[in-house]
Amino acid sequence: MGIRVCEEKKIFSISTxxxxxxxxxxxxxMLGHMYYGKRMDDMDGFYLLRAGATPDEMHIHRREKVxxxxxxxxxxxxxxxxxxRDPCLCVRDENGCRACELHYESYEIREGKPALAGMPATFAGKEAGQAAQTLILTLRDEVLGLKILLRYSIFEDSDAIIRSVTAVNEGGQKLYLEKILSACLDMDNENFDLLTLHGCWARERHITPHKVTEGKHIVSxxxxxxxxxxxxFMALTTNGTSQTEGSVYAMNFVYSGNFIAETELDHRESVRMSLGIHPDGFEWVLNPGEQFEAPEAVLVYSAQGLGKMTRTFHDLYKNHLIRSKYLxxxxxxxxxxWEATYFDFDDDKLVAIAAEASKLGIEMLVMDDGWFGKRCNDECALGDWQVNESKLRGGLKAxxxxxxxxxxxxxIWFEPEMISPDSDLYRAHPDWAIQVPGRPINMARHQYVLDLTRQEIVDYAYDCxxxxxxSANIEYVKWxxxxPLSxxxxxxxxSEHMGEFYHRYVLGVYQMQERxxxxxxxxxxxxxxxxxxRFDPGMLYYSPQIWTSDDMDPIERLSIQEGTALIYPLSSMGAHICxxxxxxxxxITPMETRAHVALAGTFGYELDITKLTEEEKKKAAGFNRDYHKYNxxxxxxDYYRIASYRENAMYDCWQVTDKEQKQCLVTYVQVRYETERKSRRLKLCGLDPKARYRLEETGxxxxxxxxxxAGYLQEMIFGDYGSRLLYFIREE
Structure with a gap:
């Protein structure tokens, strides 16, 4: 595969x-970074380390080592x-000193891809072309007795590089890891811009560009x-990068807890990207003989703009991260x-929804919050996972x-990590909630969080x-x-181990979902x-889909789903007609637009279907047929971004093309209508240039x-919030 070593010059080449x-x-x-970019066969780039240039030269008398x-x-x-500059590793010794100097010791090349104990990790696939290879570099600090293993894994079919780090205490004293990140890139500045995803509840993952200026930019x-x-996630892009052009250096973290993604530009025009567990509130005690594994980071370079980066992430996660049989x-x-009834339902109401749904081709009923304990609102009963038989007469199985x-x-819906102060569980075990002794616990949404660093609580929550x-034929769980944690x-x-709390909590969640x-x-x-x-690669390892946002409005979802799909496969995005x-x-939006936007994800409904008009029911049945036709x-x-409402404030457009270039589906959403506008020129992507394609709707x-x-000319749709599906089929 693509890992080579020049023994004489101690150069390591990893090629995808x-x-x-x-x-x-x-x-x-001193292990240095030399190059990351377009594929090269030549690996003789030692000069890129600038090892002989002042002030980089290592003088024998160490006069200028700092x-x-x-x-x-x-x-x-x-x-x-x-x-x-900001480091990846900060270690404190028993004397309270924080100093470390890592020296290269050895390397090893292994076929395959190692797993991480108790954590999500990418894996080699079973199909042809999905094999993996891993380079392991060993670094050592002799004074501390600390060994660091840097792992780099690649797959035959992917342009991603997977990095992870293990710290091993081989000395005689206790060490304290105050910071241990998973990946770093030191590069020369190329007039970079920074791309991140930000938002809030009901407005998640909006694409946000920034100019890289001297100092630090932190996402965390x-x-x-x-x-x-x-x-x-973060991506450095060269000036003028688009969907199809420009260089992109991207990182994504395979983890579901506290994180930090940092870009630092120094006075010498050097850029450092780093990603890993957030050091604030983190400290891991490493006794002699113990080791700590940091989560994986995914690195992707694209010389063909953001679109190529996106498809690299999508294919990697579908082929090498998501394990579900439903993938x-x-x-x-x-x-x-939920939005049909909230807490006000009983078994008859749910069966009525199911009966109507069945007529329209809907295939599953999901019972959301409110079925357990004395749960009649969001102020009580979390942790009391016994069926409320006053609501569900005859019990859950019936x-x-x-x-x-x-x-x-x-x-069925669960919230296993939580506990209500007004619950039988809390009254029996008040110490099971995360809390600081002597302080009242601060509530959020009328609830506390279970302490999943404790195995007995993990066991209890899992057993519930x-x-x-x-007890019944339940085929789906919404977790x-x-x-948040506070x-x-x-x-x-x-006190010595309290800094391990956040990470141990995440490991508790992973353990429950794995079981x-x-x-x-x-x-x-x-x-x-x-x-x-909690839409992240770590969760995708356990579930093939994640609820994208509580906001299901199709216009709000345009920016939410654009940002999500920048990294994550469409098949992972939970999306419903609201x-x-x-x-x-x-x-107020047309039902067609709500459906067309939801088709870009897992597709479903979140409404009271018994209250739809006959015309709306006919439409719903048609949307369900569309789902089966196009899913x-x-x-x-392959996903392509054609136009962004975020950029043009008028319309949104995306395309999916099959790997064989036989068909493509284009979704066009017109947010605003204006008079005296020409038709939109939609330039499609990923087709066979020599083939002919028939637009199914018109022939x-x-x-x-x-x-x-030249593009396809899409006429303006009269009125705001209209949409259209364009299905092209290659003529054989």
Whole structure:
């Protein structure tokens, strides 16, 4: 495969189908970054380390070593010995000193891809061309007795490079890891711009460009989850980068907790990108003989703009991260009762929804919050996961059987990580909530968080979920998390280990979801966190889909889904047709537009279908047929961004083309109508230029070359918020 080593010059080359990553050892033992970009066969680039240039030269008498360390392009920078830029690693010894100096020791090349204990990780695929290879570099600080393993994995079919780090204490003293990031890139500034994803509840993952200026730009979360507000992703782009042109250097973090993504530009026009667990509130005790594994980071370089970067991430996650048996299958069209009923429902109401849904081709009913304990509002009963038989008369199994008799599958909502102060569980175990002794616990959404750093609580929460799933034919779970972590303290951790809390909490969540999938391998799991508050690669390892946002308004969803699809496959985005007027923003939109936007994700409904008019029911049945017609293409195809409402303030357009270039589906959403406007010129992508394509709706024929270079002319739709699907089929 693509990993090569020049033993004489100590140069390491990692090549994917279209990219090359070079590292080298300077001054005998300093591991430096040399190059990341277009694929090259030549690896003789030692001069790129600038090892002989002042102030980078390592003088024998060490007169200017600090000057060198502060300018050298490190592969994995550390704190305390002269590099004053932000490090990846900060270690405190038993004396309270923070100093580390890593020296290259050895390398190893392995076939395959190692897993990470208790954490999500990419893996080699079983199909032809999906094999993996891994380079492991060993660095050492002899004074601390610390060994650092840097892992770089590549796959035959991907342009991504997967990085992870392991710290091993081989000395005789206790060490404290105060910071251990997973990836770093030291590069020369190319007049970079920075692209990040930001937002808030109901407005997640909006694409946001920034100019890289001297100093630091930090994207992060300290909420115990990746959050609605920031995404563990960043991309440096060269000036003028578009969907099809320009260089892109991107990083994404395979993790679901606190993170930091930082870009730093120094006075010498050097740029450092780094990504990993946020150091604030983090400290890991490393006793002699122990090790710590940091989560994986994904690196992607594209010389063909953002579009190529996007498709690299999509294919990587579909082929090498998402494990679900449903990955390459149509997901059942579901209807969720939340916006139809909120907490006000009983078994008869749910069966009535199921009966009507069945007539329209809907395939699953999902019972949301309110079915357990004394849960009649959001102020009580979380943790009391016993069926409320005053609502579900006859019990859960009786309800599931009645829904199954209507021809529908059954799904259920849980929030296993939470506990209400007004609950039997809290009254019995008040110490099970995360809390600081002597302080009142601050509530969010009337609830506290269970301390999942404690194994007995993990076991309890898991057993509650599993017991319900064992009791009836439940085929889908929506796993929710409706508040961030605060008031950090655990009865199970002493003062020396309290800095491990956040990471141990995430490991507890991962453990629960892994156990769930092992016991119920046919279960379709959808993660959620008050909408899209935990939409990250870590969660995709356990669930093939994640609820994208609580805002289902199709116009709001344009920017939300554009930003989400910048990294994540369309098949992973939970998307439903909402009630109208929309409950988040009050907007009134055509049912067709709500459907067309939802088709770009998993597709489903979140409304009271029994209240639809006959005309609306006919439309819904048609949308369901559209889902079955187009979903294989949307789920498996290549995604292209044609136009962005975020940029033009008028309309949005995206395209999905199958890998064989036989068909493509274009979705056009016109947000604003204006008089005296010409038709829109939509330049399509990814087609066979020599083939001819028929527009199914009209029978018109176009060459792929014409559609991609001259474009398709889309007439203005009268009125705001209109949409259209354009389905092109190659003529054989």
């Amino acid at each position: 189908p279209n990219t090359t990553y070079l590292m080298g050892v300077a001054a005998g033992s 000057g060198c360390l502060d300018t050298f392009s490190f592969e994995y920078p550390v704190w305390g010995t002269g590099d004053f 979360s300290l909420r115990g989850e990746t959050s609605h507000h920031m995404q563990p 390459h299958s149509k997901r059942p069209i579901l209807i969720n009762n 309800l599931v059987d009645r829904v199954n008799e209507q021809g529908l599958k059954f799904g 979920v599993a017991k319900i799933l064992r 929710d998390m409706n508040r 008031d950090i303290g655990s009865a199970a951790l002493d 769930l999938l092992q016991e119920f391998p046919d279960l379709l799991l959808e993660n959620c966190s008050g909408g899209g508050g 009630v109208c007027p929309n409950h988040s923003v009050g907007r 294989d293409l949307i789920r498996e195809g 018109e024929l176009y060459s792929g070359e014409m559609l991609m270079n």
